[in-house]
Amino acid sequence: xxxxxxxxxxxxxxxxxxxxxxxxxxxxxxxxxxxxxxxxxxxxxxxxxxxxxxxxxxxxxxxxxxxxxxxxxxxxxxxxxxxxxxxxxxxxxxxxxxxxxxxxxxxxxxxxxxxxxxxxxxxxxxxxxxxxxxxxxxxxxxxxxxxxxxxxxxxxxxxxxxxxxxxxxxxxxxxxxxxxxxxxxxxxxxxxxxxxxxxxxxxxxxxxxxxxxxxxxxxxxxxxxxxxxxxxxxxxxxxxxxxxxxxxxxxxxxxxxxxxxxxxxxxxxxxxxxxxxxxxxxxxxxxxxxxxxxxxxxxxxxxxxxxxxxxxxxxxxxxxxxxxxxxxxxxxxxxxxxx
Amino acid sequence: xxxxxxxxxxxxxxxxxxxxxxxxxxxxxxxxxxxxxxxxxxxxxxxxxxxxxxxxxxxxxxxxxxxxxxxxxxxxxxxxxxxxxxxxxxxxxxxxxxxxxxxxxxxxxxxxxxxxxxxxxxxxxxxxxxxxxxxxxxxxxxxxxxxxxxxxxxxxxxxxxxxxxxxxxxxxxxxxxxxxxxxxxxxxxxxxxxxxxxxxxxxxxxxxxxxxxxxxxxxxxxxxxxxxxxxxxxxxxxxxxxxxxxxxxxxxxxxxxxxxxxxxxxxxxxxxxxxxxxxxxxxxxxxxxxxxxxxxxxxxxxxxxxxxxxxxxxxxxxxxxxxxxxxxxxxxxxxxxxxxxxxxxxxxxxxxxxxxxxxxxxxxxxxxxxxxxxxxxxxxxxxxx
Numbered sequence: 001x002x003x004x005x006x007x008x009x010x011x012x013x014x015x016x017x018x019x020x021x022x023x024x025x026x027x028x029x030x031x032x033x034x035x036x037x038x039x040x041x042x043x044x045x046x047x048x049x050x051x052x053x054x055x056x057x058x059x060x061x062x063x064x065x066x067x068x069x070x071x072x073x074x075x076x077x078x079x080x081x082x083x084x085x086x087x088x089x090x091x092x093x094x095x096x097x098x099x100x101x102x103x104x105x106x107x108x109x110x111x112x113x114x115x116x117x118x119x120x121x122x123x124x125x126x127x128x129x130x131x132x133x134x135x136x137x138x139x140x141x142x143x144x145x146x147x148x149x150x151x152x153x154x155x156x157x158x159x160x161x162x163x164x165x166x167x168x169x170x171x172x173x174x175x176x177x178x179x180x181x182x183x184x185x186x187x188x189x190x191x192x193x194x195x196x197x198x199x200x201x202x203x204x205x206x207x208x209x210x211x212x213x214x215x216x217x218x219x220x221x222x223x224x225x226x227x228x229x230x231x232x233x234x235x236x237x238x239x240x241x242x243x244x245x246x247x248x249x250x251x252x253x254x255x256x257x258x259x260x261x262x263x264x265x266x267x268x269x270x271x272x273x274x275x276x277x278x279x280x281x282x283x284x285x286x287x288x289x290x291x292x293x294x295x296x297x298x299x300x301x302x303x304x305x306x307x308x309x310x311x312x313x314x315x316x317x318x319x320x321x322x323x324x325x326x327x328x329x330x331x332x333x334x335x336x337x338x339x
Numbered sequence: 340x341x342x343x344x345x346x347x348x349x350x351x352x353x354x355x356x357x358x359x360x361x362x363x364x365x366x367x368x369x370x371x372x373x374x375x376x377x378x379x380x381x382x383x384x385x386x387x388x389x390x391x392x393x394x395x396x397x398x399x400x401x402x403x404x405x406x407x408x409x410x411x412x413x414x415x416x417x418x419x420x421x422x423x424x425x426x427x428x429x430x431x432x433x434x435x436x437x438x439x440x441x442x443x444x445x446x447x448x449x450x451x452x453x454x455x456x457x458x459x460x461x462x463x464x465x466x467x468x469x470x471x472x473x474x475x476x477x478x479x480x481x482x483x484x485x486x487x488x489x490x491x492x493x494x495x496x497x498x499x500x501x502x503x504x505x506x507x508x509x510x511x512x513x514x515x516x517x518x519x520x521x522x523x524x525x526x527x528x529x530x531x532x533x534x535x536x537x538x539x540x541x542x543x544x545x546x547x548x549x550x551x552x553x554x555x556x557x558x559x560x561x562x563x564x565x566x567x568x569x570x571x572x573x574x575x576x577x578x579x580x581x582x583x584x585x586x587x588x589x590x591x592x593x594x595x596x597x598x599x600x601x602x603x604x605x606x607x608x609x610x611x612x613x614x615x616x617x618x619x620x621x622x623x624x625x626x627x628x629x630x631x632x633x634x635x636x637x638x639x640x641x642x643x644x645x646x647x648x649x650x651x652x653x654x655x656x657x658x659x660x661x662x663x664x665x666x667x668x669x670x671x672x673x674x675x676x677x678x679x680x681x682x683x684x685x686x687x688x689x690x691x692x693x694x695x696x697x698x699x700x701x702x703x704x705x706x707x708x709x710x711x712x713x714x715x716x717x718x719x720x721x722x723x724x
Binding site: 160164173 | 472646647698
């Protein structure tokens with residue numbers, strides 16, 4: 001009779017060791033990764049398709065490289081998509097030549113499935129419109145700190161944001177008495193700050209905003225993959241006001257960055273996510289938080305901080321839209337090939 | 340019930356007929372002079388009765404009741420807790436030479452998780468989307484209201500409120516206050532409960548007192564047991580002879596703003612929000628330096644008008660076949676939404692908000708002498724004794 005008792009893991013989780021030699025600056029492993037992109041340059045999302053020729057993207061305004069937005073990966077769902085952001089330069093370097101067990105930053109990876117439209121259960125009340133349910137869940141291993149299996153409040157919050165973003169785009173009255181379930185699993189989440197930083201006065205869940213933007217784009221691609229009528233593809237975009245330097249943080253005003261990776265900046269002062277429909281120039285979801293009053297804009301710029309932030313997020317969403325449109329085109333192509 | 344839960348962010352699906360919705364929309368979207376069902380002006384709030392310090396067992400409490408019978412009670416409790424210096428951060432170990440500067444910056448500037456908020460709404464489970472969304476919305480503006488930089492204090496006396504609320508919760512490097520804000524909605528939510536809950540929370544925080552600290556520096560905290568000398572969490576201006584603008588930090592307040600047509604309307608009731616083109620929750624507080632208002636957060640809320648039932652114009656109605664086509668039954672382009680609509684025939688809203696509309700709504704809230712200042716002044720006037 002073998003021993004069937006369950007041996008539980010340590011309750012508090014374990015962490016990789018950090019050696020003192022790694023923390024000396026200059027070795028590279030203990031340094032904060034630096035942003036290599038221009039302020040208005042986005043991280044790349046791209047079609048992962050070997051048949052497509054690369055130059056189409058390289059000539060684009062947003063210099064895309066190989067990361068992934070791919071639709072139709074999950075055959076049992078009526079629509080699905082997988083989205084992956086390009087890892088930052090330091091993360092790529094750290095993966096190729098690891099100096100520390102701790103990765104310097106993380107890159108967003110998420111999978112989205114769409115089930116439906118399907119009839120509502122008998123017990124549900126009559127609805128003249130399509131009933132949308134969104135479900136966002138971090139995988140337990142998605143962040144540096146383990147997430148539980150039960151959705152916590154931040155995940156529920158993300159679900160509500162996503163629902164707002166999508167409901168404005170879906171033409172819901174074409175499916176009365178039907179339901180649509182959108183499930184997003186986040187496989188790797190963005191960090192809220194660099195892992196070596198203690199939380200400071202600006203700490204907030206900034207990574208969540210990047211995750212939301214990714215969720216919106218991926219869900220939009222999956223809905224298009226499920227052939228559900230929409231007004232337009234909704235693309236998610238993030239812009240942030242970051243103050244970078246440590247020496248004289250009070251003298252320099254925060255600057256506007258599109259698609260900011262929180263791990264690359266000392267502190268993020270304010271950030272904004274939008275879900276944007278370029279064809280109608282409309283925002284279906286807006287989430288702005290933080291103090292945007294002290295932004296340093298270009299001379300002669302009359303906009304207030306929050307307006308600049310929203311405009312920046314819209315620009316970022318426009319960039320994501322180009323990839324989104326390409327992914328949907330590929331999804332349609334596949335549907336034609338199969339029929 | 341299940342329908343209500345699914346339409347969580349929109350609070351409730353309105354139970355109005357398309358004809359009623361269309362009538363409401365038309366009267367609310369009259370250019371520059373909307374007619375609201377209860378006769379208020381666009382920026383006017385519903386009459387309310389407010390009192391604070393009603394619960395002796397709490398550090399601060401408040402009750403607000405709207406005239407329609409909805410009431411909310413907020414209790415604020417504070418507990419002393421040991422600060423768990425994060426061992427996974429490098430801040431305390433890495434920079435040996437400037438360790439004074441960086442040592443445990445969490446212990447100096449506070450941490451957002453020290454403020455906990457729970458909202459209870461009858462008819463909703465506490466993990467339903469609406470209570471979670473509301474509490475996240477109010478908490479994020481509360482812990483996000485940082486005055487300046489990373490707790491950079493010019494004068495020693497300004498250090499008190501340097502990190503906003505989070506900084507105020509720090510006792511010393513090893514101890515801090517944990518704040519529990521419990522919001523209780525006593526009645527069924529007749530309208531979207533955000534303005535009520537936010538105003539009540541603001542009032543409760545204004546009346547919150549923490550016992551006076553007797554220990555100094557890094558000692559284990561030890562408090563004066565005389566409640567009469569307890570200090571306000573947010574220092575009151577009236578109690579001090581000199582005005583200290585640098586300390587003039589106030590809790591944030593979240594306003595619910597809707598746009599209907601070209602009009603911006605505040606504190607919508609249930610019927611008004613049912614026809615809104617766009618619903619925004621805008622959090623603001625007083626900027627301690629500029630003396631004006633400062634935007635803390637904006638969130639869109641899913642307008643319930645997207646869930647309504649559409650009406651059918653006579654020209655498309657099968658029952659009206661053969662009847663002479665009415666002349667007014669011609670679709671025109673609504674300039675605000677960009678949709679083709681037959682006047683007087685309700686269509687559920689589609690699409691999003693234009694950026695100019697958002698800018699207009701924020702501007703109405705923040706401008707000098709605008710609604711935001713009115714609300715903050717009114718709340719300040721509630722007697723806290």
